[in-house]
Amino acid sequence: MIDAEDMERPERLVVAVGGNATHPEDIRGTTAEQEQIAARTARALLPLVQAAREIVVTHGNGPVVGKIMLRQYYARAEVPPMRLDVCVAHSQGGIGHLLMQGLEDELMRAADPRRVACVITRVAVSAQDEAFQHPRKPIGPFFSQEKAAELQASLGWNMVEDSGRGWRYVVPSPKPREILDLELIAALAAQGIVVIAAGGGGIPMVLRADGSYAGVPAVIDKDMTSALLANRLGIDTLLILTAVPKVLVDFRTPRERALDRVSASELEGYLQDGQFADGSMGPKVEAALKFLAGGGRRAIIAALDQALAAIEGRSGTHVVPD
């Protein structure tokens, strides 16, 4: 059960939605399909927008970046591929556009005068991050071994075999260190503008010796960036929305159970036990713990269609400090 404290709706909120919120993996992915899905996501987010005085929405970009990479692959003989940070920037524009329009349309229908902004967001990572030595994050489609060899040779893509299903391009996924466009996001959110920011985890940048920044071919985990963003904004509540209603432990065993409320140390224990080793819940759990370690008061992992219930304490897994 969730205690009474959980029933207070947060006034300031960072909400992370998955790449699936505008482009599920299982659709062909025409613009019309993506628009319908963005509209559905916007409908789910509307009650949060109306409940919160300040709200920043972040989003994943996996399927969209996967398609950009696939297009680059097919056009490789004619068109030089863009460095991955530029691909992320493209996805921020495209997804931001669809999500912004979906949210503004919902606000208009609700006669709510609030406006939505999408800001291109860069995130600093460390050039010394071990991820650059060990790229592990797969993006884009599966290829045959033969094609993989060709891509490694022609485009310099780092290809690895992925659990018997084929070869994929893997890229570094360094930890986010600073949100470079933080002040801008803070200023807009403080004005009551609904801010879409840090799409795809942000555009990865490293500091050069002269103090300038350079884009790097990497992707940053969007939940980790969302946790950092909420910490830096001094926002107490992080809501990570996904396809499942709660975090499960002892998955597919007779002891399987859903977590309603869990302390950081208890959840850390489950993580260390390897409870989330397979599947996509691990990074969300890590982001929730990172957020609490950085001063956050409550991380909620919940289903997109139960977003309002989640911030009202009636759904989701609530992770709280010890």
Place this chain on the structure above:
Amino acid sequence: MIDAEDMERPERLVVAVGGNATHPEDIRGTTAEQEQIAARTARALLPLVQAAREIVVTHGNGPVVGKIMLRQYYARAEVPPMRLDVCVAHSQGGIGHLLMQGLEDELMRAADPRRVACVITRVAVSAQDEAFQHPRKPIGPFFSQEKAAELQASLGWNMVEDSGRGWRYVVPSPKPREILDLELIAALAAQGIVVIAAGGGGIPMVLRADGSYAGVPAVIDKDMTSALLANRLGIDTLLILTAVPKVLVDFRTPRERALDRVSASELEGYLQDGQFADGSMGPKVEAALKFLAGGGRRAIIAALDQALAAIEGRSGTHVVPD
């Protein structure tokens, strides 16, 4: 000669740079090349940023959208193409990222604490605009007649023969009616933030019957959008930067001359005479006239590398009210 009034630097400024400012047509177009060019553009813009209290930078996107279309063409059997408004949104993200970083790096080197923001910008057009019946704006590469027929059939691209050089995809280029993200741009600029907005002329949107907006497959002229943006922001000066230092009349005749200062009605006369029928100056002249008709006080068409001289009255063609 330019009169003394021209020597007053404007405090509030909209500056439009070409698609060439981050991606000239004549480079292969790797990210490293585009970064170098964006850095050069940023160096040219820095004195303007330092001179103006409020500055909004707009940019073209032709070569970048052309490449997106070309990638979509090569990947057409596997990946559904994005509607053109989504392609424009992608280009806003990608170009904005490079230009933003270029400008922030220049500001850092100049020890200037101002920040740069890139906002995804939607622009309303009329569904009744005659451009939708008569698509005329070519985008992307040239194709053979055979390929053109295939593209028309498979992707629905409207292909036309372009002056003996091959077939191109032509799209509607409707007039901009409203800047949907105007308040956001105004609020950021008023705070002294350098705002990159309305990239590629803005994401084209039409109003639906229920009051919501829908993206449409079109592109808007970036100089026309810049003129409208400056008018709506109540900014008196519009600077259109291009590859040539001044507007020429009687081009390639013994009477050829460059215009230093020209009244709106005189320039309108040249336009009606067909002085700018060929080449890319026509739309810039039209945008300058539109800006003055909408209440602007001075439109300057000048070379990018003479940007500061232009706002100080020492370069460019200055178009002023009658």
